Amino acid sequence: MPESNxxxxxxxxxxxxxxxxxxxxxxxxxxxxxxxxxxxxxTCGGSCPSAADMDHTPRMLFAMLRxxxxxxxxxxxTPWICVSCYHCxxxxxxxxxxxxxxxxxxxxxxxxxxxxxxxxxxFSKSFVDMVESFGRxxxxxxxTRHYLTHYPLRLPGMAGMGLGMLTKKRMNLVPSRIxxxxxxxxxxxxxxxxxxxx
Amino acid sequence: xxxxxxxxxxxxxxxxxxxNDSLMAIKDTLGIGLREVExxxxxxxxxxxxxxxxxxxxxxxxxxxxxxKQANGTRTVVAPCSACYLNLAKxxxxxxxxxxxxxxxNEALAAGGLHYQPGSLEIRHLLEVLVYDVGLETIKSKVVxxxxxxxxxxxxxxxxxxxxxxxxxxxxxxxxxxxxxxxxLGAEVIDFPLKTTCCGGxxxxxxxxxxxxxxRRLVSSADTYQADIMTTVCPMCQMNLDAYQAETNRYFGTxxxxxxxxxTQLMGLAFGMDAKDLGFGLEIVSAKKALERIGVELxxxxxxxxxxxxxxxxxxxxxxxxxxxxEVEA
Numbered sequence: 001m002p003e004s005n006x007x008x009x010x011x012x013x014x015x016x017x018x019x020x021x022x023x024x025x026x027x028x029x030x031x032x033x034x035x036x037x038x039x040x041x042x043t044c045g046g047s048c049p050s051a052a053d054m055d056h057t058p059r060m061l062f063a064m065l066r067x068x069x070x071x072x073x074x075x076x077x078t079p080w081i082c083v084s085c086y087h088c089x090x091x092x093x094x095x096x097x098x099x100x101x102x103x104x105x106x107x108x109x110x111x112x113x114x115x116x117x118x119x120x121x122x123f124s125k126s127f128v129d130m131v132e133s134f135g136r137x138x139x140x141x142x143x144t145r146h147y148l149t150h151y152p153l154r155l156p157g158m159a160g161m162g163l164g165m166l167t168k169k170r171m172n173l174v175p176s177r178i179x180x181x182x183x184x185x186x187x188x189x190x191x192x193x194x195x196x197x198x
Numbered sequence: 199x200x201x202x203x204x205x206x207x208x209x210x211x212x213x214x215x216x217x218n219d220s221l222m223a224i225k226d227t228l229g230i231g232l233r234e235v236e237x238x239x240x241x242x243x244x245x246x247x248x249x250x251x252x253x254x255x256x257x258x259x260x261x262x263x264x265x266x267k268q269a270n271g272t273r274t275v276v277a278p279c280s281a282c283y284l285n286l287a288k289x290x291x292x293x294x295x296x297x298x299x300x301x302x303x304n305e306a307l308a309a310g311g312l313h314y315q316p317g318s319l320e321i322r323h324l325l326e327v328l329v330y331d332v333g334l335e336t337i338k339s340k341v342v343x344x345x346x347x348x349x350x351x352x353x354x355x356x357x358x359x360x361x362x363x364x365x366x367x368x369x370x371x372x373x374x375x376x377x378x379x380x381x382x383l384g385a386e387v388i389d390f391p392l393k394t395t396c397c398g399g400x401x402x403x404x405x406x407x408x409x410x411x412x413x414r415r416l417v418s419s420a421d422t423y424q425a426d427i428m429t430t431v432c433p434m435c436q437m438n439l440d441a442y443q444a445e446t447n448r449y450f451g452t453x454x455x456x457x458x459x460x461x462t463q464l465m466g467l468a469f470g471m472d473a474k475d476l477g478f479g480l481e482i483v484s485a486k487k488a489l490e491r492i493g494v495e496l497x498x499x500x501x502x503x504x505x506x507x508x509x510x511x512x513x514x515x516x517x518x519x520x521x522x523x524x525e526v527e528a
Contacts (some may be wrong), residue, residue, distance in 0.1 A: 001351075002351070011351035015482060018399065028251065028298055029256065029294045030247075030251060030288075030292045030296065031288075031291070031296050031299070032295055032296055033291035033359070040458075044470050044478060049395060049396045049412060050401070050408050050412070053405070053408050064256060075493065079248075080404070080405075081405065082409065083358035083396045083398060083399040083400075083401055083408075083412070084244050084357070084399055085357075085360070085395075085396040085399070086356055086357065086360035086361045087356070087360065087371075087396075089360065089361045090360050090362070090370040091360055091370070099361075100247075102248075103247040103248045103251075104251075105250035107248050107249065107250065107251065110248070110249065118264045119404045119405070120404040120405070121406075123403050123404045124245040124246070124248055124249055125249065127243065127245035127246065128242075128245060128246050128249050128250075129275065131239070131240045131242065131246065131257065133241040134238065135240060136208045136211075136240045137240045137243065138207075140207075141210050147325070157331075160472040161442070161444065161445065161482070164441070164482050165213065165441060165482070168479075168480045168482070169215065169480075170211065170212060170213045170214075170215055171212055172211065172212050176211060176238050178237050180237055180310075181313075183260075183311070184239055184257075184260060184310065186309045186310045187256050187257075187260055187306050187307055187309050187310040187312070188253050188256060188257065188306070189309070190305065190306040190308075190309035191250075191252045191253040191255075191256040191302075191303070191306035192250065192252070192253050193258075194252040194302045194305060194306060195251075195252065196251060196296075196299060196300075196302065198298050
């Protein structure tokens with residue numbers, strides 16, 4: 001995106017609009033986010049199955065990005081409540097990659113360590129740890145670690161279900177590991193040094 | 199014989215073993231050959247994408263790079279899991295749409311001696327391959343035990359028909375592909391209004407209350423339409439609706455007993471295969487009663503734990519926040 005788009009005269013505004021934050025989020029999102037194209041119609045929030053539990057609807061969050069409200073945006077629970085169902089994405093008249101923007105905002109919140117409730121970020125991190133160690137996800141290890149950290153009191157209640165999954169052999173007791181873990185580690189180590197900046 | 203490259207994904211070895219077993223049982227009947235991506239790794243599900251972008255896409259792209267080396271006469275990668283399918287398709291599509299992403303990912307892949315040219319593979323979901331490559335007529339011609347009288351709720355979940363980068367599905371919100379397959383099997387298919395509504399995804403892990411409500415909506419709607427059984431195309435949907443149904447019942451004070459199985463399991467039954475070779479019995483909410491309607495016998499599920507006859511305990515009360523919302527079922 002050309003630099004001139006970051007600072008521009010908004011319609012009817014006395015001073016220049018600072019779109020640094022909007023630009024930053026747009027660039028850090030995979031694909032072409034089209035975030036700048038949002039017309040604030042609210043179709044996203046109206047289509048969202050979990051909007052009732054969100055601090056801000058996606059529409060409101062995008063207005064906050066445009067207004068440069070960085071702290072409020074990264075503290076919002078909205079991206080964490082997003083279930084990635086893509087209802088908003090297929091209905092958006094401007095074809096904004098809404099779900100992918102939510103992933104970007106989660107990443108920003110993790111980097112800034114700004115979230116009210118660490119349950120979701122911890123779950124993501126545990127998942128990534130498993131994948132980086134084995135190359136595959138390991139449901140039993142993930143669920144146990146997650147529940148022990150966040151819902152220790154619920155563990156007895158969940159034991160029945162966990163036992164059901166185990167006796168039916170739907171959860172493996174040991175993780176399976178890919179053969180060429182060395183190659184995967186080399187790829188991920190290199191990838192961690194790279195960022196999307198343009 | 200159509201040849202494909204198969205990306206199974208982690209759940210096929212664990213929680214969705216019934217999906218794997220039934221797919222392996224029916225593939226020869228349908229005349230499809232499946233070669234696994236060699237030494238494939240996890241696609242990252244919906245978790246890795248939020249942690250770190252380039253590593254997340256590199257993780258996905260390692261599978262694409264290996265698959266494209268394997269592509270001998272076929273360039274179609276089939277994924278039975280919705281999240282795997284979407285992640286593979288997304289990486290392929292975005293690496294092309296945003297050349298900067300493609301370049302960075304290939305820089306990372308090069309560290310492992312790999313390269314992926316976006317667009318060189320075709321990423322498709324299993325259901326779509328069965329409907330459009332194998333075809334409904336072929337499926338119908340293999341039916342020896344029609345599922346006559348079995349009322350089935352076709353449930354696709356989110357990530358198969360959406361966002362649909364290549365416009366392969368009949369509709370993003372009410373696609374009819376799964377309905378057509380079930381009709382070809384002779385089942386009585388209900389016009390399920392929530393067929394692409396979310397099952398809660400990873401919210402069962404990180405915000406169970408949000409997930410329970412989404413699960414309740416689906417199960418209660420299928421129940422209202424008097425479905426005997428729900429069928430799905432996604433390991434995550436199956437896991438949430440099956441393994442968390444008891445929790446959802448407890449949370450809302452409801453008593454739903456809605457079995458949910460994979461569509462490949464029902465296909466196998468209609469093709470006359472033995473229920474136990476198709477992974478039946480692995481579901482937590484037993485499909486026994488539903489299958490009796492079509493004359494298929496499943497072994498008795500292990501008896502439920504006897505109620506304690508100790509001290510009288512106070513009745514579990516319905517939570518205040520748990521008032522079922524009526525409008526959803528309308």
